[in-house]
Amino acid sequence: MIQFRDVSQQYEAGKPIIQNLSLNIEAGEFVVLIGPSGCGKTTLLKMMNGLIAPNSGEIIIKGKTIKDWDPIVLKRNIGYVIQQVGLFPHLSIEKNMAYPLDLQKTAAAQKQERARELIHLVGLDESYLKKYPNELSGGQKQRVGMARALAADPEIILMDEPLGAVDQINRAVLQDEIIRIYQSLHKTIVFVTHDIEEAIKLGTKIVVLNQGEIMEIGTRDDIVFHSKSDFAEAFIGNKGFLSYLNIVKIKQVICPFNGSAAEKDITLAVNEADPLIVGIRRCLENGVNKIGVRNANGTLIGAFDLGCLSRLKF
Amino acid sequence: MEFFTSLGNLLLTRSDFFIELMVQHLLLSFTAIIIITVVGITTGILIAKSPKAASVVIGLTNVLYTIPSIAMFGFFVSITGIGNTTAIIALVIYGLLPVIRNTYVGLTEVDSQIMEAAVGMGSTPWQLLSKIQFPLALPVIIAGIRNMVVMTIALAGIASFIGAGGLGVAIWRGITTNFDEMTVAGSLLVALLAFIADGILGMIEKRLLRRTK
CATH class of the missing domain: 3.10.580.10 (CBS-domain)
Structure with a gap:
């Protein structure tokens, strides 16, 4: 679904953000990118929908290299959720959710119907459709943000620390919600976080990054018990193990x-x-x-x- | 008290004269206002894409803004002669600054996260501008237009010094013939027009603000 081959990126000479990185994401995987600040995880994510172009290397999305994609079409084919949600304050929740459809000039009736489906999908009721973003709590906004990413029914969804600004209790609820949506819709999700517990809980594949390189990649069992790099061992460590005990049933x-x-x-x-x-x-x-x-x-x-x-x- | 009675009498007996001047005044102002709005917003949108061009354009309009109005009118008389055309050119030059500046500021200060979300979902540059950036900048732009409208209506009063019509004619005549009631009547009507225009735009601004905050 998404392949990186020898991708490098730097903004100024001598300060690489991503170094010769190769990564393969299969359809239907829930991939979590985790690492300390500045490790390149957000850059990596933004390369997947073309917001950032790599200096060298090749990125292949759905079998086609990113250079062959029309940048607008590529972005419309990929759902995108960001930490600050980025809801449009001048549009109602209904219009916010239908925005990706609006870009493709979808008929009004179809947009309305889709908005109703989406609001239920993310666990809110229809009374929210006519509200405006400033009337919603942080957790509710994030639900709408997710619904918006799902609007055009993309196969790939990118999430850049979507729960970073949500409080602990709501975060756990929304994590369960994301798992539920992932399991029911069979999407490919790439999720950036710096929260180890969140990574262990959500990912079917976890990628530990540091200074633009992949330190470790594997399932939660691999990451918690069979870490091969000292960095991943220290970064995940007992916190990862504790999260593991908290998550495995x-x-x-x-x-x-x-x-x-x-x-x-x-x-x-x-x-x-x-x-x-x-x-x-x-x-x-x-x-x-x-x-x-x-x-x-x-x-x-x-x-x-x-x-x-x-x-x-x- | 006597002054106000004769002022009232003047307004009543010469109402045809004053209404004609008001219509001229509004036509003159509105022509300028429409040109300023179109040119100002377009320029603001264009320079919002390039900070370098923005500092040049805003710097230039700032300089023009500081030229005294009488000097500006006088300068253009030597190029385009006396009459309405010259008045409109001068009014447009004065009015551009608040509109260009507010359009620029409004567009560039839209939250970068909101812009990124819109770009990341696949908006074209035109969709980004028309669906997200411009609507969100609108309250700031309207504030600039409001400022400009009041200023233009007031400034159009001076336009009769260079042979244009409008309420300035009454003010000018009052001054030259030492007829105080005439001067005050003209001035009051200019103020009234500006006041009404400001009130209407204020109402529009309020409605827009309700949605975007």
């Missing part, structure tokens, strides 16, 4: 019962949808190695076993 590590009393004690049992960290805490609190796991109906379906965890293959 107990459902993925259920062991068979083997007859201890604690397993059968329903008051100790955890839900299969809880993250690992809840199970570990419950064990430590109660001084046991194993506890039961119940499903959504409340029936015990297996055991959560600290001893079992070490045998998991990550």
Whole structure:
């Protein structure tokens, strides 16, 4: 879907932003670009829709090199969400969401219908259509920003720290929303963040960048447990591991019962949808190695076993 | 008190004369206002793309703005003669500064994040200008136009010194014949026109501001 071949970029001589970078993003992946400020992650993202042209190297989008794309058509084929949302203050929410369609001179009735679909898709109700951006909270604005990126139904969506300005609680809610949209629409998403927890939670592929180079690339298991570079190890480290425990569900590590009393004690049992960290805490609190796991109906379906965890293959 | 009674009498008995002057005054001002608006906004849009051109153009209009109006009228009389044409040229030169400057400032001060979002979604330069940048700059541009309209209507009063029509005729006649009521009547009507025009534009400005803040 998106390929970078030996791409380099620098704004002033001797200060490279991106150095000989190659990257391959497949259709349907959720790729998170993460790294410290100035590592080139936003530059990399802006190269994908042609906002920044590389000094050298080749970028291929949907099988066609970026030089062969009409820059306007390329941008219309890619959804784009930015941190400050960038909603247009003089347009209603409906007009904001329909803006990408407006650019392509879509019929008014079709725009209206699409706006109604989109507002539901991002979890708001139709009363918001007639409102203006200044009447919305930060989280609501970001939802509209996402809806706008989805308006023209692009296959690729680029998100540049979309949740950077949203508070902790709303951020978690919006992250779940993004995962839901990703899973239901099967888009290719490239997401820039500097929040390790967010990266571990969202990405099917995580790219750790530093000084314009890829330090590490892989799934969350790869990044947390099999880091090959010292930089990625230090950058992700225990924070990444903690996020991992917060995100991986107990459902993925259920062991068979083997007859201890604690397993059968329903008051100790955890839900299969809880993250690992809840199970570990419950064990430590109660001084046991194993506890039961119940499903959504409340029936015990297996055991959560600290001893079992070490045998998991990550 | 006696002065005001005779002023009232004058306005009533010579109402045809004053109405004719007001119409002339409005025609003269509006011609200038329309030319200034078109030229000023176009220039503002063009220079918004190049900061270098902007500093040259705004610097130049600033200099023209500081020339005393009587000198300006006198200077153009020597080129285009006396009459309405000369008056309009001088009025246009004075009025351009606020419109060019406000158009430039309004366009260049639109939030860069908003612009980036619009560009990133695939707006053409024309779509960016017409759908995003210009509407967002409009309150600032209208403020400049409002400023210019009041100034032009007031300044058109001086135009009769170089043979143009308008309420300046009444003021000039009052001064030369030592007829105070005539001078005051002309001045009051100029002020009234400026006041009404300012009020109308103020209302438009308010409606626009409601949306873009």
